[in-house]
Amino acid sequence: MEEFPKNKFSFSGSGKSFFGIQMTNxxxxxxxxxxxxxxxxxxxxxxxxxETEFFGSRFAFHGTGKEIFRGFIKAIGVVIALYLVLTLSQLSGNLVLIIVGTLVYIAGLVAIIPLVIHGAMKYRMSRTTWRGIHFGYRGELKELYKIFLIGAFYTVITLGIYSIWLGINIRKYVLSNTRMGNVKFSFIGEGSDLFFVHLAGRFLSFVTLGIYLFSYMRDLYKFNVNNVLLHQEDMTCQLELNITAMDVFKNVMGNFLIVVFTLGLGLPWATMRNMSFYLDNMSVVGYFEPDKLEQTEDNFNNATSDDLSDMLDLGLV
Amino acid sequence: MHSFSAIYYDGKTSRSKICEVFLSTEKLTISYTESNEFSHFTESIDWDISLINQNDINISSSKALLSYGSFPKQLLEVSAADYENVYLPFYKNHPNTKTNYSSFVGKKGMEKLVIMGAAVVAIIAGLYFFVVPFVAENIATSVISPSLEKEVGDNFYESFIEYAEVDTNKTEIINRFYKTLQFKTEYNIRLTVLKSNIPNAFALPGGNIVVHDSIIRMMNHSEELAALLSHEVSHVHHRHAIKGLFKNLAGYFLISLVSGDVNGVLGVVMSNANSLKELQNSRSLEQDADLTGLELLQKSNIDPQGMILLFEKLGSVSKDSANSMLSFLSTHPLSTERIDYIKTTIKQKRQYNHQKNTNRELIWNELRGY
Structure with missing residues (x-):
């Protein structure tokens, strides 16, 4: 069988530098x-x-605090408005108002999710470059809403089980609309595979009193990474995360001990260790021409959602 | 001549061009060799120094990325050594070379880091334990007017009472009993007796006080009930519920501010730390209510021994039912500790004559069903 070329990512962030940044922050x-x-x-x-390197070149984030501030203010506005509706309706003591207020709150949270994903992707990708080539997100908000609302409906009637497929559908849509210059992405993982990962992971973790948990985590990480394809003209290559359950165990326990024994002050070191763990074990398998990327994306100027996604901690992007 | 080699990207493609960079005061010249089928030729590009973007370049990193102009930006990938030893000294006074963070990771970095770490911990601790509770309490009392407090408390009372079993007869009697105590407070105190086997009593913001009938059944003297009510009225009088709520919210707010990017383990540890402090908070509020209660009893000439009797009984109940670990963590101060400071306070106070009020004793007997 033909051996595909393998090119690793690498991460060289240091805990000390990151500590300085975080403490200032x-x-x-x-x-x-x-x-x-x-x-x-x-x-x-x-x-x-x-500090993240790919084919010998670093990525760059060009976003500024000022841009994110605009999104931040809107995010705070939306969150305060929703909490106000909820709190005031609860305090009113009127049953109808309480129900209406709660529904408005839930509907508001649900309706905001596609907007957050869309805005965050558009902003973040437009501000990300590699070798000066901008990433970009070309998804349509309308399409994302369609996927999300249909998925949300099925999720409710299947008592939550469909949420796995919903997540996958969103991921597929988002990645297939992400560009890195003229390189396109796609996600080939299927809901049924992820469902099986969850099912086996939970069952075996339970039976083995938690020991299998690290294999479960390994499978989840691998599912998320190894199903990502990069398409460059007629060439295709694949991301690969090469980790064992033992690696996951060492990473998690090490970070836990660092944070606990430094009473939280070691968190920047743990964060950097965690980033290294993923990126140093990640590579691109297949043919990729690092010199042949072309600038294709327009400049994009809106930071509305970069921060909402962070505040709501969706972990989707 | 100030120059170094670097890698240049033109912003149109990802092709890397190995180049030589020459520095001069007004501009920076990038020169690289291109070749086609026929010949090799040298291209050179000038960067106007004032259009080089300011980057937060970290010297500890092994590479520095300079970007130029607006979209699409041209890039120069420079080794950290050249950036630090050639570029930075040459353009020392140029605003573009200033970075926000590099000063913290210079050569004497570790010392600074330790000092900063200590400063952050001290500031956060100071805010958390002293400033935030103080500010929150003052905001609570100035922003929440007594009438709003009453409205909120009454709403809560209405929805709560729907699911509880009210003893209407005893409620009527206990309100008559309360009138004989003549405690002075600007709040309109309304008492409700509930049927419940758990000995308990609590005050809602704005003047509603709820007493479980089982705690009344434990009492043998009218002074014990008077002491209990003096304690609960003090909670209402000092607006403890609203203050406590604001303090807790502010504590959570600070924690989520600090742990903004933290999820998982640390977040959980931190929120538990806050609930431990909540206990501490409410214990000090309880002690407050005890001491004010004693003052109320004194002003109405009621025997303060009732409070000691009451807490001795409550203490023995918690010994029977819950284990000592639970009672340590309960919101009320440890019973023995509590009885001790109540005894000391009574001793310190000027002695006063207390007499039984006949009307009150009659109502008490009616309440106890004698």
């Missing part, structure tokens, strides 16, 4: 009563991107 965020947060976030992303 925390201090300024507290002193400014939280308003520094967007700048803190931009600084964090900039650092993480500039």
């Amino acid at each position: 925390i201090l300024l965020t507290i002193v400014t009563l939280g308003f520094y947060y967007p700048w803190a976030r931009a600084a964090t992303l900039r650092y993480v991107y500039q």
Whole structure:
């Protein structure tokens, strides 16, 4: 069988540098009563991107605190408005108002998710470059809403089981509309595979009193990474995450011990260790021409959602 | 001549061009060799120094990325050594070379990091334990007017009472009993007796006080009930519920602010830490209510021994039913500790004459069903 070329990612972030960045961030965020947060976030992303290497070149994040601040203010506005509706209706003591208020709150949260994914992808991709080539997101909000609402409906009538397929459908749509110059992406994982990973993982973790949990985590990571394809003209290559359950165990336990024994101060080191764990074990398998990417994306200017997704911690992007 | 080699990207394709960079005051010249079928030729590009974007370049990183102009940006990938030893010294005073973060990871970095770490911990601890509770309490009392407090408390009372079994007869009697105590407070105190086997009593914001009938059954003297009510009225009078709520919310707010990017383990540890502090908070509120209660009893000339009797009984109940670990973590101060400080306070207070009020004793007997 033909041996495909393999090219590794690498991550060279250091805990010490990241600690300096995070401490500055925390201090300024507290002193400014939280308003520094967007700048803190931009600084964090900039650092993480500039330490990530692919074919010998670093990624770069060009977003600024000011851009994220705009999104941050809108995010705070939306969140406060929703909480106000919920709180005021609860305090009114009127049963009808309580029900209506709760429904508006839930509907608001649900309706906001596609908007958040869409906005976050558009903003984040437009601000990400590699060798000066911009990433881009070309998905349509309308399409995403369609996928999301249909999926949400099935999720409700299947008592939540369909949420696995919903997640996969969103991932497929989002990735297939992501560009890295003229390189396209796709996701080939299927809901049934992920369902089986969850089923086997939960069952075996339970039977083995948790020991299998690390294999379960390994399978989940691999599912998310190894199903991503990169298409460059007529060539296709695949991401590959090469980790064992033992690696996952060492990573998780190591980070846990670092954080606990430093009373949280070691968190920047744990974060960097975690990033290295994934990126140093990730590679691109297949033919890829790093010199042949072309600039294809337009400049895009809207930071509305980069931060909403962070506040709601969707973990989808 | 100030120059170094680097890798240049033109912003149109990802092709890397090995180039030589020459520095001069106004501009930076990038020169690289291109070749086609026929010949080799040298291309050179000038970068206007003022259009080089400011980057937060970290010197600890092994490569520095300079970007130029607006979209699509041209790039220069420079080794950290050249960036630090040639580029930075040459353009020392140029605003583009200033970075926000590099100063923290310079050569004497570790010392600074330790100092910063300690400063962050001290500031957060100071905010969490002193500033935030103080500010939250003041905001609570200034923003929430007593009438709004009453409205909120009454709403809560209405929805709560729907699911509880009210003893209407005893409720009527206990309200008459309360009137004989003549406690001074600006709140309109309304008492409700519920049928329940759990000995308990609590105050809602704005003046509603709920007493379970089983706690009344435990009492042998009218002074014990008077002491219990003095304690609960003090909660209402000091607006403890609203203050406690604001303090807890503020605590959570600070924690989520600090742990903004944290999820998982640390988040859980931190939120548990906050609930431990909540216990601490409410214990100090309980002690507050005890001491104010004693003052109320004194002003109405009621024997303060009732409070000691009451807590001795409650203490023995919690010993019987719950284990000692639970009672340690319960919101009320440890019973023995509590009785001790109540005894000390009574001793310190000026002695006063207390007498039984005949009307009150009659109502008490009616309540106890004698």
